[in-house]
Amino acid sequence: MDLGLDVEERDGYAVLSVRGEVDVYTAPRFRERLIELVGEGRHRIIVDLEGVDFLDSTGLGVLVGGLKRLRSHDGDLLLVCTQSRILKVFEITGLTKVFSIFDSVDAAVGGDSDGEGKII
Amino acid sequence: MPEEAGAGEVIELEIPARAEFVALARLVVSALAASDSNLADERIDDLKLAVSEACTNAIEAHDAAGSDERVLLRCRTDDDSLEICVEDRGHGFDPSQLPDHPPVTDPDRLKFERGLGIPLIRALVDEVEFSPTGHGTAVRLVMRNGANGAR
Numbered sequence: 001m002d003l004g005l006d007v008e009e010r011d012g013y014a015v016l017s018v019r020g021e022v023d024v025y026t027a028p029r030f031r032e033r034l035i036e037l038v039g040e041g042r043h044r045i046i047v048d049l050e051g052v053d054f055l056d057s058t059g060l061g062v063l064v065g066g067l068k069r070l071r072s073h074d075g076d077l078l079l080v081c082t083q084s085r086i087l088k089v090f091e092i093t094g095l096t097k098v099f100s101i102f103d104s105v106d107a108a109v110g111g112d113s114d115g116e117g118k119i120i
Numbered sequence: 121m122p123e124e125a126g127a128g129e130v131i132e133l134e135i136p137a138r139a140e141f142v143a144l145a146r147l148v149v150s151a152l153a154a155s156d157s158n159l160a161d162e163r164i165d166d167l168k169l170a171v172s173e174a175c176t177n178a179i180e181a182h183d184a185a186g187s188d189e190r191v192l193l194r195c196r197t198d199d200d201s202l203e204i205c206v207e208d209r210g211h212g213f214d215p216s217q218l219p220d221h222p223p224v225t226d227p228d229r230l231k232f233e234r235g236l237g238i239p240l241i242r243a244l245v246d247e248v249e250f251s252p253t254g255h256g257t258a259v260r261l262v263m264r265n266g267a268n269g270a271r
Contacts, residue, residue, distance in 0.1 A: 023146075057176075089240065093240065
């Protein structure tokens with residue numbers, strides 16, 4: 001099972017696009033990639049979940065860990081997600097109140113200043 | 121002609137207790153739910169997630185117990201419901217003893233990277249039961265046809 005993890009630069013943010021299924025098998029690679037980025041001094045990260053087909057609590061744990069790590073560096077971790085089945089996992093666990101979730105990378109890049117495109 | 125798996129049939133799947141096999145368990149359960157139940161696609165997704173969580177817990181239980189035995193999934197469909205039982209051979213646990221997470225508005229909430237699986241299972245399926253088997257824990261997940269699904 002492949003997990004795609006591509007990084008690109010967008011207006012001061014590292015955008016990590018995740019593709020595939022995030023579960024107990026693939027989550028360690030996702031966690032390592034996030035830790036690498038933080039280690040490279042990338043403290044403003046957008047995780048784009050639009051290509052994710054499946055995400056369970058292990059994936060949520062990686063995101064919570066990433067957010068905690070970034071906040072300790074005065075950074076932030078923003079999410080991009082419009083898929084209802086993925087959003088539902090955040091809603092059930094109450095994590096919609098912990099993460100800022102946007103409907104596109106563009107909205108996330110600009111959205112933390114004006115709130116536009118922030119869906120949750 | 122071979123008989124199709126239908127109402128009342130029990131299908132068993134044994135997976136090695138390793139992380140890479142959780143995807144296979146999800147695949148089998150979602151295929152079975154799609155072919156042998158009247159569950160809507162959204163509810164099949166809920167079940168798939170619940171099964172993934174239960175299998176992840178089972179594998180972690182085997183890991184903690186140093187067990188190389190397999191995890192057993194027993195799937196049963198009837199006219200009203202689809203039931204999946206995930207049996208591990210770990211040390212067992214008491215779900216009522218799980219710590220409560222702090223409220224999401226509490227900064228300490230970020231200390232909890234784990235422990236979200238059981239609350240997810242409870243929210244996603246119509247009925248869940250954790251019971252000791254003598255060798256480990258059995259998690260019984262039930263989805264009822266016609267139920268509205270997760271809140």
